[in-house]
Amino acid sequence: MNYRQTMLQALIAFCGERGLDNAKITALSGFSIAQLMNGSRFDISDQQVENLWKNIVQFSKDELIGLHFGATMQLAALNIVGQIIQTSSTVKDALLQVRSMMHVVTDLYTMEIELGPKTCVIQYLKNIGFDHFQMTQRQFGDFLIAFTIYELKGLLLKNLKPTKVGLPSFQKDRYMDYEIILKCPIGKAEHYTVEFPREYLDFPIITANYEVQTLLINQMNKLQNPNELTGALSKRIFNYLLANSYLYSLSIEAVAGNFNVSVRTLQRKLKDEGASYVQIVEEVRKSLAVHYMQNSNSSIKEISTILGYAEPSAFVRAFKKWTGKTPTEYRTAGL
Template sequence: MNYKQTMLQALIAFCEDRGLDSTKIVSLSGFSIAQLMNSRQFEITDQQIENVWRNIVQLSKDQLIGLHFGATMQLAALNIVGQIIQTSCTVRDALLQVRSLMHFVTDLYTMEIDLKHKTCVIEYHKNGGFDHLPTTQRQFGDFLIAFTIYELKGLLLKNLSPTMVGLPNFQRESSSAYETILRCSARKSTHYTVEFPKEYLDFPIITANYEIQTLLINRINQLQNPNELMGSLSKRIFNYLIANSYLYSLSIEAVAGNFNVSVRTLQRKLKDEGASYIQIVEEVRKSLAIHYMQNTTSSVKEISIILGYAEPSAFVRAFKKWTGETPTGYRLSSH
């Protein structure tokens, strides 16, 4: 498995989701989409990867594009989540597994875990010899921070609240943007850093969530079937929410940030298509709820949490409105 190629494929797919010209990005970087997607012997130089990131930053006009990518990237897409889950019972086990696998994904950083009295600190240290790749270093470092926070949330089915996030390239004028993406405050630090309460280390990883993540990866094309009356932007938002649903329901602010527009602009464009963000979220929840009840053994409570309901009872009421049956009754009648 060429994990670096898989990572690059995910990055290009992410660019497509944001409406960027991926063909232009790769051609300016010295290779083609066909080579990236189809070649089993695909090779790319460090300079070409640097060119990819530079072109993405330039075309998107977004210096925080690495953070956005990290908030949407799925560990399951790298095909290594199974190894982590199967050999991990707790967050501590999972982090140790991820640290041992880091070199498969990137040579730029080494992951360090520092256990303090009350907190656990994850640091990503720059490896030497890559100063000629400044854009790649910065964007991939940002990616790792957001990716770490969002994946821990997904594996735990809990809203992980870091006590501190540190970024070497932190810019005070972008504080609100950092907070929107990371769901916490950030500050400048020597290394890329995520600190969270030490008690999280002993939390069990809920394997049912891995079942749902795997199902999403394997069946994603079957799920991407929004109402045909939806316009182009509505469909893109529907598909984006589907692909990232296991990270909890995303706020309209987070989605607008991913599509590089303001909330007001997003709402206006959806209105022009005869849709609203709330309607799309409801359609996503309905599609996923029905699919999960048919294809997983996850409990009603677990599914309700993943779909962003505060209480299982609210999910049960919504499901009954959609199908005329309770989730449990629907599961029994569909098998």
């Protein structure tokens, strides 16, 4: 498998979800979508990838689109990470394997892990010879930071809070944008870095979450664009929350940041469509709850946690409101 090709395919899919014209963007970048999807041959050059990032930033009008992409990219979609997760028992095991395999994902960065008495720092160091691909470097660096933080949260089923994040391309006027997505202090650093408490290294990985992510990705098209929502933006937000459901219920601030609009603008546009953010979150939870009960062997406790419920009892009450049955009754009846 060509993991770089998989990464670009996921990027193009992400752009499509944001309403961008992928055929036009790829054509202007010097290749076609057919070339990108070719399973037997991948011949897209580094310069064409650089052109792609430039065009995506231009057409999306989002200078932080790499950061937003990293916050939405699921580990199950990048099969190499899934393989690592399935053969790791702790966060430390997984990180060490990721470090050794970074070169199959990108030539731009090398991953290093620096251990202190109480902290662990993940560093992404720029490799020599790629400085002429500045847009790709910056966007992919932002991607790696967001992807690292969000996937650690998903693997642990805990609200991981990094101590701080360092960015070599840090801009003070975009501080709040980074903070909303990464949810930790941001500062300038020589390299892209994520620092978190060392104790996280020994935490066991929750493989059930990876399994439901894989299940969701394989059947995503069946759940997208629900009839209950009629507006274009409402459905796009539903699909976005659906794809990132393993990260608990995302805040409206995080979603607005991902769509490159203010919270007030997002709320106004949803109101114009006769919808609200709370309503969309509820529809996502309902769709996923039924889907997981029908298609997975995960326990009720695991499903309730993945869907963002503090207690299984709250999930049971919600599920009964949606279906008229408790999760156990629903599963026993084979519905």
